[in-house]
Amino acid sequence: MIFGAILAGGVGTRMGNSEKPKQYMLVGGKPIIAYTVEAFSCCSKIDITIVLCPNDWVAYTNDLLTSNGIDMNKVVVTAGGTMRNDTIMNAVNYIEEHYELNDDTVILTHDAVRPFVTERIIEDNINTVMKYGACDTVIAATDTIVESTNGKVITNIPDRAYLYQGQTPQSFKAKAFKELYSSLTEQEKEVLTDAAKVFVLKGQAVNLVRGETYNIKITYPSDLQLAESLLGDN
Numbered sequence: 001m002i003f004g005a006i007l008a009g010g011v012g013t014r015m016g017n018s019e020k021p022k023q024y025m026l027v028g029g030k031p032i033i034a035y036t037v038e039a040f041s042c043c044s045k046i047d048i049t050i051v052l053c054p055n056d057w058v059a060y061t062n063d064l065l066t067s068n069g070i071d072m073n074k075v076v077v078t079a080g081g082t083m084r085n086d087t088i089m090n091a092v093n094y095i096e097e098h099y100e101l102n103d104d105t106v107i108l109t110h111d112a113v114r115p116f117v118t119e120r121i122i123e124d125n126i127n128t129v130m131k132y133g134a135c136d137t138v139i140a141a142t143d144t145i146v147e148s149t150n151g152k153v154i155t156n157i158p159d160r161a162y163l164y165q166g167q168t169p170q171s172f173k174a175k176a177f178k179e180l181y182s183s184l185t186e187q188e189k190e191v192l193t194d195a196a197k198v199f200v201l202k203g204q205a206v207n208l209v210r211g212e213t214y215n216i217k218i219t220y221p222s223d224l225q226l227a228e229s230l231l232g233d234n
Contacts, residue, residue: 001105002126004040004049005091008033008112009080021054022218023112024064028231032218034068035115041074043122050094052080052087085181085192092178106130107174109195113218114168116230122169124209129171134204136196137211138164167211170195
């Protein structure tokens with residue numbers, strides 16, 4: 001089976017909104033999370049989309065998605081974890097408990113606050129993960145990346161030709177993720193920024209899928225303005 005996992009566990013501290021996590025804020029009169037879930041639930045190749053949100057927001061999220069016309073026959077809402085990869089593990093454990101976790105079980109993990117993911121990106125992830133076992137959605141870096149180990153002076157300027165900016169989905173065989181994540185030390189878990197790094201740390205290949213510049217992650221108030229503009233262009 002193929003599962004989508006919408007990671008909606010954030011509380012939106014960088015958005016400066018203390019009342020509501022950013023995934024529930026409105027863009028074009030519609031909650032951000034509704035756009036994201038709709039993109040996955042409308043994909044015929046995805047069997048079930050699991051939405052993982054703060055425990056206190058599960059009932060709210062379920063009602064919100066229903067009221068925004070999401071087909072809940074293909075969607076389930078459950079609690080996420082403390083950290084990003086804990087949330088992914090909750091999704092994997094949910095699959096194992098309610099369905100079947102085997103070598104062919106595929107999971108596409110995606111930020112709830114990336115509402116402009118396209119059908120092409122989703123299907124490319126599915127095709128690539130089915131063939132290679134793990135993939136990450138990226139775009140080529142257009143700006144020069146400057147490294148500073150102390151935040152004061154430049155310590156390195158990597159060759160931009162080899163650099164990419166990571167987006168989501170990040171997709172992989174769910175059973176493999178569980179086994180690799182469970183084998184990590186606590187020190188390794190502390191340096192994780194996303195699911196793809198689990199595979200990289202263990203020497204597993206992660207293939208690249210082409211993203212889009214407009215597949216933005218809505219993090220700051222200015223991103224809301226950009227999102228409104230993107231909707232206006234469609």
